[in-house]
Each structure stands twice: as C-alpha cells, then as structure tokens.
Amino acid sequence: MTPLFGKVALVGIGLIGSSIAINLRERGLASEIAIATRREGTLARARELGLGTSYHSDPIEAVKDADLVILCVPVGACGAVAQAIAPALKPGAVVTDVGSVKGSVVADMAPHLPAHVHFVPGHPIAGTEQSGPDAGFLELFENRWTILTPVEGTQAQATERLRALWEAMGAMVEVMSAEHHDLVLAIVSHVPHLIAYNIVGTAADLETVTQSEVIKFSASGFRDFTRIAASDPTMWRDIFLTNREAVLEMLARFSEDLASLQRAIRWGDGDALFELFTRTRSIRRSIVEAGQDTAEANFGRLPPRKDPWNEAGD
Amino acid sequence: MTPLFGKVALVGIGLIGSSIAINLRERGLASEIAIATRREGTLARARELGLGTSYHSDPIEAVKDADLVILCVPVGACGAVAQAIAPALKPGAVVTDVGSVKGSVVADMAPHLPAHVHFVPGHPIAGTEQSGPDAGFLELFENRWTILTPVEGTQAQATERLRALWEAMGAMVEVMSAEHHDLVLAIVSHVPHLIAYNIVGTAADLETVTQSEVIKFSASGFRDFTRIAASDPTMWRDIFLTNREAVLEMLARFSEDLASLQRAIRWGDGDALFELFTRTRSIRRSIVEAGQDTAEANFGRLPPRKDPWNEAGD
Known part of the structure; x- marks a missing residue:
C-alpha cells in the first residue's frame, strides 16, 4: 500500500x-x-x-x-x-x-x-x-x-x-460532535468501568466474606468485573476527572434505576425483575449480531488451567 | 470408574x-x-x-x-x-x-x-x-x-x-453453612448480576444516546455487562427474591461506596480514584493466579467476525 x-x-x-x-x-x-x-x-x-x-x-x-x-x-x-x-x-x-x-x-x-x-x-x-x-x-x-x-x-x-x-x-x-461522543462513552464505557471498580472495592472491604473467598468463588460473575477493574489507573482517573458532567449525569440515572430494582427486591416484585431481565437479554443478542462480541458461552474463554495450589493439596 | x-x-x-x-x-x-x-x-x-x-x-x-x-x-x-x-x-x-x-x-x-x-x-x-x-x-x-x-x-x-x-x-x-454461602454469593455473583442488568436497562432507556449507538460502541466495556445480563430471567428473578436479605445488605454497601466515588469525581479528587483503581488491579491478579480466570487480554476472546452490515455499506 x-x-x-x-x-x-x-x-x-x-x-x-x-x-x-x-x-x-x-x-x-x-x-x-x-x-x-x-x-x-x-x-x-x-x-x-x-x-x-x-x-x-x-x-x-x-x-x-x-x-x-x-x-x-x-x-x-x-x-x-x-x-x-x-x-x-x-x-x-x-x-x-x-x-x-x-x-x-x-x-x-x-x-x-x-x-x-x-x-x-x-x-x-x-x-x-x-x-x-x-x-x-x-x-x-x-x-x-x-x-x-x-x-x-x-x-x-x-x-x-x-x-x-x-x-x-x-x-x-x-x-x-465532541459533546455527543462524551455522552455516548459515559454510558457504554465510563460508567461501566466505574461500577466495576466500585464493586471490586466493595468486595475487598467486607468483613463478613474473606478476600480469599471472593477470589475462589469469583467465577460466578465477579471475575468479569475484575478484568475491567484491572484497567490502567492513570488513564481512568483522567477519564473521570475530564468527563465529569456526562459521567455524573449517567451515574445519576444508573443509581435511580438501581434504587427502583432494590425496591422491587425488597417488596418481592418478581414481575418487575423478570421484565427487566428479559429486556436486557435482547440487547446482548443485538451486540452479537452487530459483530461486536462473540456468541460463544463465557466469551469462548478457554477452561482455566488447573489450580496448582489445589493440586498440591490433592 | x-x-x-x-x-x-x-x-x-x-x-x-x-x-x-x-x-x-x-x-x-x-x-x-x-x-x-x-x-x-x-x-x-x-x-x-x-x-x-x-x-x-x-x-x-x-x-x-x-x-x-x-x-x-x-x-x-x-x-x-x-x-x-x-x-x-x-x-x-x-x-x-x-x-x-x-x-x-x-x-x-x-x-x-x-x-x-x-x-x-x-x-x-x-x-x-x-x-x-x-x-x-x-x-x-x-x-x-x-x-x-x-x-x-x-x-x-x-x-x-x-x-x-x-x-x-x-x-x-x-x-x-447455608447463611455464609448466601452472603458470599451475594457479593461475588448476585449483586454483580444485578448491576449488570441495571446498567443495560439504563442504557436502553436513554433519550440522548440511541440504542444503535449503544450497540455499535459497546466494545468499550458495556458488552461484558450485556453477557451477564443475558442470563436466564426466571432463574435470576428467583435468586433475588430468595436471597433478599444478603443482596440488600451487599447492595447497600455497593451504593454507599458508589456515592463516595461519585463525590470524588464531583470534587475532582483524583488521588482517591487512583488509589481505588490501583487496589482493584491486584485482585484481578489474584484471581488469575488462583486459576479462576484466564490471563489473556479480553478473556482471550477471538477477534469478532466482520460486520455484515458494514460490509454491505463499503
């Protein structure tokens, strides 16, 4: 070329x-x-x-x-x-x-x-x-x-x-436009990273569940968040400081929605939960269809290697 | 055998x-x-x-x-x-x-x-x-x-x-014990699923960012959440209804921590952000070392297939 x-x-x-x-x-x-x-x-x-x-x-x-x-x-x-x-x-x-x-x-x-x-x-x-x-x-x-x-x-x-x-x-x-870009990225990237960092921090600070339990049993969802929360700290600090307005706006909506889910759980409103969980499934399908992610289960992750610590204990 | x-x-x-x-x-x-x-x-x-x-x-x-x-x-x-x-x-x-x-x-x-x-x-x-x-x-x-x-x-x-x-x-x-199990799972699995479902719902409901933009630009973090938010709706409705107490307790801590992050962003406290982002990185390392996830970038995901919609537009 x-x-x-x-x-x-x-x-x-x-x-x-x-x-x-x-x-x-x-x-x-x-x-x-x-x-x-x-x-x-x-x-x-x-x-x-x-x-x-x-x-x-x-x-x-x-x-x-x-x-x-x-x-x-x-x-x-x-x-x-x-x-x-x-x-x-x-x-x-x-x-x-x-x-x-x-x-x-x-x-x-x-x-x-x-x-x-x-x-x-x-x-x-x-x-x-x-x-x-x-x-x-x-x-x-x-x-x-x-x-x-x-x-x-x-x-x-x-x-x-x-x-x-x-x-x-x-x-x-x-x-x-730069303004629209910042709004789009706040929801598809910045807030997802923030909540991933946040939950990993929350898990690390618990007294009732040990850090070693968090690590052992992470395969049930948490480990996906830790991958995102392992991103470069300097880069991400700067992102949150510089896209403050859009991040705070999207975060406010996220928190509002989360409060409503929390209420549904507290009051046992299974229909509200089921409705949301069904709706979110179709968005995944669209992302796979648009070629932006693999359709394979667990991202097609290879089975993890055998745990050496466990082998030693066998 | x-x-x-x-x-x-x-x-x-x-x-x-x-x-x-x-x-x-x-x-x-x-x-x-x-x-x-x-x-x-x-x-x-x-x-x-x-x-x-x-x-x-x-x-x-x-x-x-x-x-x-x-x-x-x-x-x-x-x-x-x-x-x-x-x-x-x-x-x-x-x-x-x-x-x-x-x-x-x-x-x-x-x-x-x-x-x-x-x-x-x-x-x-x-x-x-x-x-x-x-x-x-x-x-x-x-x-x-x-x-x-x-x-x-x-x-x-x-x-x-x-x-x-x-x-x-x-x-x-x-x-x-069953009680301890439910506490552990609330933090490593149930709350992560809840916030994944929640952010996908928040993104779907925006007026300022279109659904097609969310799908196209999902690769920047959001798509990982959509995988989790594509889990079986009936199973997950039941989980939240039956592990209510532990989920609400962990969720309260998550929200507390998130509010404090939000405050750090609003007031431009870069040091607080940097400190958390550095700490969360080491947890990822422990999970990979414990053999509970792959060390490969992006979970070793294969490059996505070429987007047929884009090919048609070329």
Whole structure:
C-alpha cells in the first residue's frame, strides 16, 4: 500500500500507540514512524520491539517535519503535550489524539495549536485491560469503531485523510460532535468501568466474606468485573476527572434505576425483575449480531488451567 | 470408574442438569440416569441428546428407587418439587440441589423431606449465560468450586459421598453453612448480576444516546455487562427474591461506596480514584493466579467476525 502519510509521530507508546505503530509498519501506511515518550525504560522497550524508525525522549524532536502527529497519552496530559509541541509543528500537518474523552481534549489542546495545522480529535473504541508498549497488536482496531470529532472549521479533507488511515488499520469510522461522543462513552464505557471498580472495592472491604473467598468463588460473575477493574489507573482517573458532567449525569440515572430494582427486591416484585431481565437479554443478542462480541458461552474463554495450589493439596 | 451411585435422578435438565448428566454418562458415575422435566419439548430434546437412561414428565416416576436425587430447577421451584417427590423417595437416598441460594432452599425443602433420606444442599459455582439441555458440556465443573451446605444432623458419610461425586466431575468442594454461602454469593455473583442488568436497562432507556449507538460502541466495556445480563430471567428473578436479605445488605454497601466515588469525581479528587483503581488491579491478579480466570487480554476472546452490515455499506 502507498503510505497514506509521510512521517507520522506518535507521542506516547502504550497499548494504543504501539498498536498504531505495528499497523503503520506492517501495512506500510507511513514512510517514517517517530516515537516519543518521556519514560526512559518505555522508550528503550519500544526500540527493542522495533516499533518505530526513530526514538525521542523529547516530543518536539519527534513531531518535527511530521505530516501526522498522534497523541497517545492519558487525556489529562494532552494539553501540556500540545503546548510543548506547538512551535515545532509543520504547516499543514494533521494533529489528532486517541483519548477516551473529547470535550476536555479539545478545550485543553485547541488553544495551543497554531492555525496552520489541522486538528481532528479521535477515539478508537478498542482496548484491552493491558497497557504498555508490549500490549499492542495488529488486530486491535479490526472491526471496531473509531470516532472522529473535528472541531468547527476543520477542513473536510483533513478528516477524510484521517478516516482513510483508520480504515486502513481495519476500523470503521464515525464522525460526531465532541459533546455527543462524551455522552455516548459515559454510558457504554465510563460508567461501566466505574461500577466495576466500585464493586471490586466493595468486595475487598467486607468483613463478613474473606478476600480469599471472593477470589475462589469469583467465577460466578465477579471475575468479569475484575478484568475491567484491572484497567490502567492513570488513564481512568483522567477519564473521570475530564468527563465529569456526562459521567455524573449517567451515574445519576444508573443509581435511580438501581434504587427502583432494590425496591422491587425488597417488596418481592418478581414481575418487575423478570421484565427487566428479559429486556436486557435482547440487547446482548443485538451486540452479537452487530459483530461486536462473540456468541460463544463465557466469551469462548478457554477452561482455566488447573489450580496448582489445589493440586498440591490433592 | 465404579459407579459412585446406582440410580441417579435429575429433576430439571437445563444447563446444570444436562452438564451433570453428561458427566455421569461419560465418566460412568451412575448405573442409571433418570431425567424428569415438566416441559414436553425439553424432555424430548433430552431424549434426542441421549442424556439419560429413562425420561419422565412426572418427577415421582424418576425418583423411585433412586440412590441420589438432584434438583436442577430454579430455586423458587425447589419447595414444590420436594413436596411432590417426598412420598416416593427411597430410604437412605441422598437428596441435593444445585441452586444459587441455599438458605431459602433449605427452608423450602427440609419440611417436606422424610427423616429416612439424607439432605445435602449444594451449589456448583459454574455456569454460562446460556440455558437449556443443549447448553450442557462435560468440562463445566472442571476446576470450579462446588459448595455443600449440609444441615445440622446430616450424616458426614452422606456429605462425603456427594463430595466424591462432585470431585469425580472435576470440581473442588468446600463445605460451609447455608447463611455464609448466601452472603458470599451475594457479593461475588448476585449483586454483580444485578448491576449488570441495571446498567443495560439504563442504557436502553436513554433519550440522548440511541440504542444503535449503544450497540455499535459497546466494545468499550458495556458488552461484558450485556453477557451477564443475558442470563436466564426466571432463574435470576428467583435468586433475588430468595436471597433478599444478603443482596440488600451487599447492595447497600455497593451504593454507599458508589456515592463516595461519585463525590470524588464531583470534587475532582483524583488521588482517591487512583488509589481505588490501583487496589482493584491486584485482585484481578489474584484471581488469575488462583486459576479462576484466564490471563489473556479480553478473556482471550477471538477477534469478532466482520460486520455484515458494514460490509454491505463499503
């Protein structure tokens, strides 16, 4: 494939950054891949993995002459990075990011960016609970949606070039406003993560049930929540701090609905429970039909390995 | 293997019942397997699948001369079944169940059972979101815990025979009181299911985010919850109605903790969020180390199949 961009600079090389780097390299989508990250050890690891064509601890060095700059840092860091790299950005460059919140990223980055670059914020809806440059893989964006939220006045051509890049990495692309993005993500991602973190915390703090019991008997539902609650703490702290309004709004609705379920349980209203439990089943079916999850039982999880501790006890 | 029991009667042949039947048959753990279920179609399907050696629409027929009777019906139905089969139970028979709540099952069944049988309630902590006789498989109990909650005065020998059967099916066995079981399950299973059902319901009811957006962008966390929220509605209605006290207690703690998280978000207390998110990560690690879940990213889920709707639009 002809490279879609000449030089691409990746600032930050965690799960998303390294997956993009692998895609650029394997699919030949860029002629140069400059990688920047502050942490010495992470940069060395990226170099060992051969993720780029050049490696920089200063992002200013990486973005020089870049046709496309992708910020792959936690959303809370985007403003400072934009400020740092602004003077070095090449006229006509496309600048984007991969943050899970868009309103605050626009507010933090836009004031720093020169008028001669094209700013097209983006968010690939893809990830795993793992982080760091070793976590990346080629198929991460395959059949997943990437949302682009160009600000008013962005040239359509810049958005389309970025769309082409994401589609070349296997993603499907949708364009919407930053405000709407943040509302959608609050319900499909941010609040689910918050309640997963919360229940795992609640379970850890009980006096009546021991932590070892929680771990042993986790297979009955809880373990799914622990996977989500194992996501990167810095990234998720920033998400909740920056998408505060939408998260609090969705959380209020969740709590309202939960209070009503609690009441149904207290008063033995089996019909209300049954009605909800039937309705939620059909949403699962739609998600599987839309190709966004596997239909296999338990996500097609392999049977767990034999417990060594138990074997020792046999 | 020498059969551990002569004739085994299974009353109810859903996911758990059929998985037990397959284990008894494949591992030669019983000389006869009598299957009873009220529904005509389910019974016919069990026969087609060759799950038993005899098939009955009346449980009284099935339990006659049985050395072991296993109730595999929703917990709300256990009392009525116990009452129905009581007169036909063979002296010395072991009677057990597989229900997810133990206190109410003991309260509902014990008064009906004759003094000449051994009642050892049980609960295999294993399952998938699928139900019915086609959902069963041999490995379901492999490396999973089964909890037995013998009532006071139960002969230890009866409990040990049942333990041997579960271990022969690949399970690990723990004995505890019915009350403690219900508390443990409320936090590792019942409340997680309730909040999964709840968030899926909340998402479905929004006006600002469409159902199609929820489905498309579900990969960011929400889809995991929909799997849990696709579990059998009747079974789960019964669980919440019968384990009411423990569920309400755990739910109160969950809501308290959530309110405190909500406050941290509102006031921008990033340290509190970061502290919790770091702590929850280590619990995930313990669960993987205990062999209760896979360490693979995204549960080792296969990449989703290509979306046919999107292909048509390309």
